[in-house]
Amino acid sequence: MPGTSTPTGTRATRMLGVVTLAFTVWLVVFGLVVSAEDVVQGSTVRMMYVHVPxxxxxxxxxxxxxxxxxxxxxxxxxxxxxDRVAGASAEIGVLFVAISLITGSLWGRLTWGTYWVWDARLTSTAFLFITYIGYLAVRGLGGSFRQRARRSAVLALLAVLEIPLVHFSVVIWRSLHQESTVANSGTDVELDGLMLFTLFLGIVTFTMLFAWMVLHRQRALALQDAVDSHGLDLAIKQRQQEAEVR
Amino acid sequence: MSDTYTATPSLLKVARTIMIKDLRTEVNSRVILNQVAPFSVVIMILFAFALDNDGILQRVAPGLVWLATMFSMLVVVQRTFAVETADGALDALRVAGVDTRALFLGKSVALGVQLCALDVVLVATAFFLYNVQLELSGLLVVFVTVLLACIGLGFIGTLYGGLAAGARGRETLLPLLLLPVVAPVLIGATRATEAGFNSGGAEVSEGWPWSGLLLIFAVIFGVVGSVAFGPLIDE
Incomplete structure (x- = not known):
């Protein structure tokens, strides 16, 4: 109906939103105040609570x-x-890779003294970012919804193949980055218990935020498709009326 | 009863026909010879202006050869699919019932052959302009590298070229889609060619494992491309 807006939220998403907000406040307090500074990195280590999640x-x-x-x-x-869930998820993924690259660069500047090093993980992540920007560009190519869905679905599966290949080749090209410390039990680096808890709190909070964003975004995309489809119906109807007048 | 029987040509036979058709189009138009090859040589000359040091040029010559190949490939892929989409030729092939796997294979091999020809020009340019060392054993590594890399690039170029074909703004979309995917080929081919050219003290034998990487890449994209090409161009 003209003049009314269709909300993308439901009771469940509103509840999820409230819980996510509460967790975000909890994360901010723990990340900035409660958790301790690192012995070597000082307060810089707090970047981890955004970068890793x-x-x-x-x-x-x-x-x-x-x-x-x-x-x-x-x-x-x-x-x-x-298809809309795939598109929504990729959009949000690109946003979070960008956040990760920016926070990583800032963290790198403070700890390594440089914004960027050509190591395997950073380079692969940059490729990941560019690949999904390409995916989003393909989604915007136009054509019917079915064409968009098929093209982008194939491309998403090609990306799954491409990313490990790029990563593998870049790893053997060069690797200076430290190994994963939390996931890799072979290393002797240990995180303080509260730091580890804050990190996992960050991961949980960001995952809930992602779920909330995807739910809303895919509904917004559905509405966008409905608007486009409605516009097409109107155009067809106008042409039919023009033909009848003649 | 009529004894007519319409034989369906084999996949390889159709692929061969498509390949010959693409190569014949190139021979007739001579776009690679008259436009793309000079373009790639100009890139090599501009690299020399930018780097402005004989020692550095000799050291980085393998990378420059493959960068020039990648940039030239974009032009060739766009040209290949522009010819196909201009008069709806790709749709006509689909309507004629041509197997998309044969279409993919034929176009990929034709593209690979064109890139191989282009790389002969680029390696020769590096030899004469950048003064790289090229002995017989090194030449063999370079030859195998060019062959394997161009097969892989042919598969990838055709796959992503098909995706961007007919799309608005394909000229700008293709580099965005294609260049990240060919990064492993750039890495593998550059390292293998470095060994072939003896750049930076690399031994010739060091080139073979990198050629292996190129082979793996070509096989993966050959198999995946033949499956994915159909849904991508099926509009």
Missing amino acids: SIWVAYVAFALTAVVSAVYLSGKNRSLAW
């Missing part, structure tokens, strides 16, 4: 994009809802 969310987002793309391509009933 951001890249975690980006990986989750791109994995979700790939999974729902595969579901779309394999399903007999190819619902466009899968």
Whole structure:
């Protein structure tokens, strides 16, 4: 109806939003006040509570994009809802990779003395960022919704193949970055208990934020598709009326 | 009863026909010879202006050869698919029932052959302008590297060229999609060519493992591309 707005939220998303907000406040307090400074890095280490959860969310987002793309391509009933979830997830993934690259650069400047080093993980992440910008560009190519869905679903699956290949080749090209310290039990670096808790709190908070954003964004995309489709219907109707007048 | 029987040509036979068609189009138009090859040589000359040091040029010559290949490839891929989409030729092939795997294979090999020809020019340019050392054993490594890299680039170029074909703004979209994917080829081919050229003290034998990487890459994108190409161009 003209003049009314269609909300993208439901009771469940509003509840999720409130819980996410509460967790965000908890994370800010723990990240900036409660958790201790690092012996070597001082307060700089607090960048970790944004940097690591951001890249975690980006990986989750791109994995979700790939999974729902595969579901779309394999399903007999190819619902466009899968395509919209893939698109929403990729958009948010790109946003979080950007946050991760920016916070990583700032952290690198403070700890390594440089914004960028050509090591395997940073370079692969930059490629990841560019690849999904390309994916979003393909989604904006135009054509029918079905064309968009098929093209982008295939591209999302190609990206799943491309990313490990790029990563592998860059790893053997050069590697200076420290190994993952939390996930890799082979290293002797230990995080303080409260720091570790704050890090996991960050991961949980960012994951909830991602879920909330995807739910809203895919509904916004559905509304956008409905508007585009409505515009097309109107145009067809106008042409039909023109033909009748003649 | 009529004894007519319409034989479906084999996939390889169709692919071969497509490849010959693409190469014949190139031979007739001579775009690679008259435009792309001079363009790639100009890139090599501009690199020399930018770096302005004989020693550095000799050291980085393998990377420059492959960078020039990547940039030239963008032009060749765009040209290949512009020819196909201009008169709806790609749609006509699809309507004619041409197997998309054969289409992919034929176009990829044709693209690979064109890139190989281009790389012969680029390696020769590096030899004469950058003064690189090229002995017989090194030449073999460079030859295999060019062959494997161009096969891989042919597959990737065709796959992503097909995706961007017919799209608005494909000239700007193709580099964005293609260049990140070819990064492993750039790394592998540069290192293998470094060994072939003896750049930076690299031994010739060091080039073979990198050629192996190029082979793996070509096989993966050959298999995946033949599956994915159909849905990508099926509009």
